[in-house]
Amino acid sequence: MAKASEVKSGNILRFNGELVSVEEYIHRTPGNLRAFYQARMRNVKTGKLVEYRFRVDESVEIARVETSDYQYLYEDGEFFVVMDNNTYEQFNIPKFLFGDSARFLKEGMTVIIAFESDEPIMAEAPKSVELEITYTEPAVKGDTSTNALKKATVETGVEIMVPLFINQGEKVRVDTQTGNYIERVK
Numbered sequence: 001m002a003k004a005s006e007v008k009s010g011n012i013l014r015f016n017g018e019l020v021s022v023e024e025y026i027h028r029t030p031g032n033l034r035a036f037y038q039a040r041m042r043n044v045k046t047g048k049l050v051e052y053r054f055r056v057d058e059s060v061e062i063a064r065v066e067t068s069d070y071q072y073l074y075e076d077g078e079f080f081v082v083m084d085n086n087t088y089e090q091f092n093i094p095k096f097l098f099g100d101s102a103r104f105l106k107e108g109m110t111v112i113i114a115f116e117s118d119e120p121i122m123a124e125a126p127k128s129v130e131l132e133i134t135y136t137e138p139a140v141k142g143d144t145s146t147n148a149l150k151k152a153t154v155e156t157g158v159e160i161m162v163p164l165f166i167n168q169g170e171k172v173r174v175d176t177q178t179g180n181y182i183e184r185v186k
Contacts, residue, residue, distance in 0.1 A: 002062050004037050004054035012044065012116065014061040015052070019044040019121055044121045065121065067114040072105050080123075082111060097123035101176035103158045104129050125176045130185050131155050132171050139164040149181075 007013065011022045020041035029035040037054040054060065070082035070091070079092040080102070093113060095102050097120060105111070105125055114122035136152035149161040152172075160174060162181045171185040 001059045004058045012063040012065045014063050063116050065114050065116050069110050070113050072109045072111050093120050101125035104176045128173050128175050130171050136168050
């Protein structure tokens with residue numbers, strides 16, 4: 001147990017039996033009242049936002065979270081199997097921890113996983129990935145108005161919008177959070 005004054009933004013706390021990530025932590029001293037800490041925290045599992053005021057001397061439980069890089073191996077039902085590159089130990093990580101970025105995962109990619117005890121609590125795909133275009137319609141000559149886009153399917157099976165000059169077989173960089181095309185990779 002730690003005092004509320006020892007908490008920092010980015011810490012993972014066990015709050016009301018749930019794990020929460022501290023997004024914002026501000027010390028407030030209103031004129032005629034006692035000082036307190038205003039915390040904005042996000043539930044790790046549900047993503048729900050929680051606001052709470054801690055007294056300065058209040059006890060809080062800071063969770064011991066270990067974050068490390070793992071190599072994504074393959075998909076197994078509702079799980080992704082990842083491997084620790086140092087010990088070669090394999091772990092099953094629930095798909096929902098990756099959110100929307102899971103659809104861009106390709107075998108061999110490096111992902112970041114956070115464990116609390118032996119339970120995975122957070123998973124993060126790379127910010128951007130390089131993927132090959134497996135199918136797209138060829139551009140029609142004269143079809144080059146400003147910022148014209150067309151649909152293209154990448155090697156993971158996801159359909160994204162790309163500029164007209166991108167052809168089948170080319171590699172593109174895609175933002176995993178939004179699913180937007182960033183640039184063509186040479």
